[in-house]
Amino acid sequence: MIQEFIRSLFLIFMAEMGDKTQILAMAFATQYRVKKVLLGVLLGSLLNHGIAVALGSYLSNIIPINTIQIIAGVSFVGFALWTLKNDKEDDEEENNKSRFGPVFTVAMAFFIGELGDKTQLTAITLSVDAVYPIFVLMGTVSGMILTSGLGIYVGSKIGDRIPEFTIKIVSAAIFMFFGVTKLYTTLPPIYIQPIYIGGFFVVIGISVYLLLKPAIDARRRGELSPFREAALTLYEYTHQIKEAVDEICLGEGQCGKCQGSSCIIGYTKALIRQVIESGEFEKIGEWQGFPESLEKNFEEGKVVESLSITLTALTQHLSQEEMLFIHKVRQALEMVLFGEKIPFNGDLGVYFEGLKMRGTKTAQKVIQRVEELRSA
Numbered sequence: 001m002i003q004e005f006i007r008s009l010f011l012i013f014m015a016e017m018g019d020k021t022q023i024l025a026m027a028f029a030t031q032y033r034v035k036k037v038l039l040g041v042l043l044g045s046l047l048n049h050g051i052a053v054a055l056g057s058y059l060s061n062i063i064p065i066n067t068i069q070i071i072a073g074v075s076f077v078g079f080a081l082w083t084l085k086n087d088k089e090d091d092e093e094e095n096n097k098s099r100f101g102p103v104f105t106v107a108m109a110f111f112i113g114e115l116g117d118k119t120q121l122t123a124i125t126l127s128v129d130a131v132y133p134i135f136v137l138m139g140t141v142s143g144m145i146l147t148s149g150l151g152i153y154v155g156s157k158i159g160d161r162i163p164e165f166t167i168k169i170v171s172a173a174i175f176m177f178f179g180v181t182k183l184y185t186t187l188p189p190i191y192i193q194p195i196y197i198g199g200f201f202v203v204i205g206i207s208v209y210l211l212l213k214p215a216i217d218a219r220r221r222g223e224l225s226p227f228r229e230a231a232l233t234l235y236e237y238t239h240q241i242k243e244a245v246d247e248i249c250l251g252e253g254q255c256g257k258c259q260g261s262s263c264i265i266g267y268t269k270a271l272i273r274q275v276i277e278s279g280e281f282e283k284i285g286e287w288q289g290f291p292e293s294l295e296k297n298f299e300e301g302k303v304v305e306s307l308s309i310t311l312t313a314l315t316q317h318l319s320q321e322e323m324l325f326i327h328k329v330r331q332a333l334e335m336v337l338f339g340e341k342i343p344f345n346g347d348l349g350v351y352f353e354g355l356k357m358r359g360t361k362t363a364q365k366v367i368q369r370v371e372e373l374r375s376a
């Protein structure tokens with residue numbers, strides 16, 4: 001019972017490491033709250049794998065158990081090779097907003113995206129000889145949630161430094177081990193002969209080479225896989241602004257005792273930290289203008305850089321909550337540079353016109369830097 005749960009969780013977890021499930025989860029996490037994304041993953045996977053487990057349990061009643069074991073062994077070998085496939089998934093699901101809300105949108109994306117995929121087929125394979133199919137379902141769904149959650153967390157913390165290639169090799173090796181073991185113990189003795197075993201591994205070796213060659217060539221060219229691209233995007237989005245704002249802080253050496261969120265830059269740092277750590281936007285204190293901290297000698301160049309990065313982020317595909325967060329940061333930095341909040345209606349051109357009306361060199365620096373960042 002518990003063994004079936006753990007095996008199912010482990011195999012699904014390894015199968016989806018670096019696969020499109022994590023790419024989808026990470027992309028959705030830049031549009032919706034993490035909790036809503038994971039709830040959507042739960043519902044979508046539960047429906048998808050529920051169908052798979054039901055089908056697998058039905059097949060076990062009409063197909064002899066030895067035949068099922070052989071099919072399972074062949075399937076696991078196939079899943080191992082499938083894991084090595086160089087995926088180039090379309091991102092249409094992530095790039096379109098849905099009128100049905102975040103949970104339904106994510107659930108449908110995962111349900112449709114996993115139809116006929118190796119995780120659904122793995123769920124079928126695991127359930128055909130399971131004594132407790134419900135525990136197989138619990139394990140596969142748990143594996144999907146853990147993989148998605150880890151993808152979001154790791155992507156936001158270390159960006160493109162994820163050893164995706166190594167993970168794919170390890171995942172494929174695990175599936176291959178289960179597949180070969182099943183075949184060795186269930187195939188008729190006539191097929192367990194050196195000539196057949198040698199031929200099998202020659203075919204597997206050639207297949208592995210052909211499947212890995214595109215990924216190896218891409219790595220030599222310095223190309224990023226879809227998973228690493230998604231991780232890098234999420235990492236940059238959550239950390240670039242933080243790093244830039246951290247640079248503004250004068251430190252206790254120049255500033256004296258830290259005022260924390262009573263200082264306009266301290267408030268901004270706390271706001272960013274809250275979003276990064278919890279994945280949610282929450283108001284930190286009340287906006288009171290911070291008159292004392294506005295008199296501090298913050299380095300103009302660093303504030304210009306931070307505001308420019310923040311304005312560039314506003315041109316990206318953001319959720320409503322993320323927009324609120326970015327605007328809070330923007331307004332704080334505007335107060336430091338110009339002593340006032342500048343209206344922003346979503347049109348960067350109109351905003352630039354408002355900056356130009358201030359007639360200052362600082363305003364020109366911000367406009368120039370934003371244009372450089374957008375063209376980079």
